[in-house]
Amino acid sequence: MYPIHQVEAQADSLEQLGTKRKFWYTVGEERFLFKAEERGTGEDWAEKVVCELARLLGLPHVEYELAYFQSDKLRGVICPNMTPPPLSLVMGNQLLGILDDQYPQQVRKKFGIPKYTVDAVATVLGMLKPPSPEYMENVPAGVKTALGVFSGYMMLDTLVANQDRHHENWAAVLAETIRLAPTFDHGSSLARNLQDAERIDRLSTTNPQRTVAHFVGRALSEFYPEEGDRPLPVLEVFRRFSAKVPVEAKAWLTRLNQLSVAQMDQILGQIPPDRMSIPTRAFTLELLRLNQIRLLEGYTP
Template identity: 30%
Template sequence: MEKIVSELAALIGLPAADIEVAVRDGEDGIISRNVAPKGWDLQPGNTYLSEFDGYLSCDVDQRPGNRVGHNVDNISQLLDGKFGPPDTAVADLPAFDVFVGYLIFDSWVANTDRHALNWGILDRKGMYRLAKSYDHGSSLASGASETRLQIILDEGVEEWSQKATAHRFEDGKKKTLLDVAWEGLQLSSGQAREFLDRICSMERASWIEVLEGIPSMSEVAHRFTDELLAANRKRLCDGNKRLE
């Protein structure tokens, strides 16, 4: 799924880790390009958020159930005055708007694992920028078996998709991925909405072409992923209309 998510990110101009399918010792897998360009040091958001009062680090053996301090307000303060990933089309955008783009994208691909170790900040001699989005391994119900995917298809993907929560954020068990994305949009300068507009204007054939480019994908997984992307896009775009 990491490869698919990487391709989907490219469709909307979202800076994400470059992923390729790979084989090692006869086993299928993926390989990812380092999201830290030469000369830049990468630190996870957790490192910087640890300086905020009351923040609970997730870089511990027994991670807290409620990720107190990992919220869009603190993240907006942390990213204030910083810009997007270097050498990308969004390098001149405010870092927080790009990050909100990540939240919007998470809502589309059902990425429920955006904890504070799964996004980062680049540092080059005191110059700070948001890093590309990375580690999307929990997206698109990647851990579900073929049998489970078929059950979801039979019962209805749209209803199932609404159960995804943003449990990696503060009080996230009570919020959907969409809720957190909307919170981010309200705090942003508004430029993040461009990513949402691109999702809403995309032809379904565009993501189907991505799915068809994965030869090892089963028919059940293909159908499920297509329907999930369609259902989540509808929720995003319906919400966007209400916010306008």
């Protein structure tokens, strides 16, 4: 089982960005963010599972640990600050606003933004360096650019059905250079808020409209096409980024091809059962298995 970290320290500031309750605390010299899971919607296990998948794939990622605050009153996850001073975080919307003064970077709205396109984000990424070396240790040899690394984030989003990669859920780290930040905030992935009754039904149904295969095909991103007014499916976003960096995207697919269903199940099996039920584990494994197949369609080693 993954260990559950007991947060002893008191909050020293609340995080303003994002929608859910969270606070920063300090241990020694290091600051950590506690992200609470208050509504029973599974964001804690989803965050941890995606973190572990990112590790196996070699993606630059923020490290999340399962956690409790004040004995077992508040469940959640913790992660270290990725921008200790003198580093600072520049969010995707701020970067998009630098290139396009019409980009709605100030509105508090994060969803339904037609200017949030693959081309706009790719242009921003073209100006960033890849994440700093400590995050790049397990990246495939051919992946060298920020855009190439980000194509891996899009592969991850497709694998885990992350529909929440809005313009404040990726960022750059500013120091003397400006680098793509490691991937973070995957708590909305893996259909973690479905009811178990629906999971069981979808796993066992013979109705083609209810199957898990049908369900995974419907995952939409926050990205808009240049030519339309409906958000793109997550797989299509990966394909569009891949077309810009085919060699790097293929290197990520090679990694994905090496990931076995047994490895994915082993990750799920390490979530304590009081945080993830048996039907949730079975459904989540099927979702991952089917998304891996969808991503690898047409892939040749």
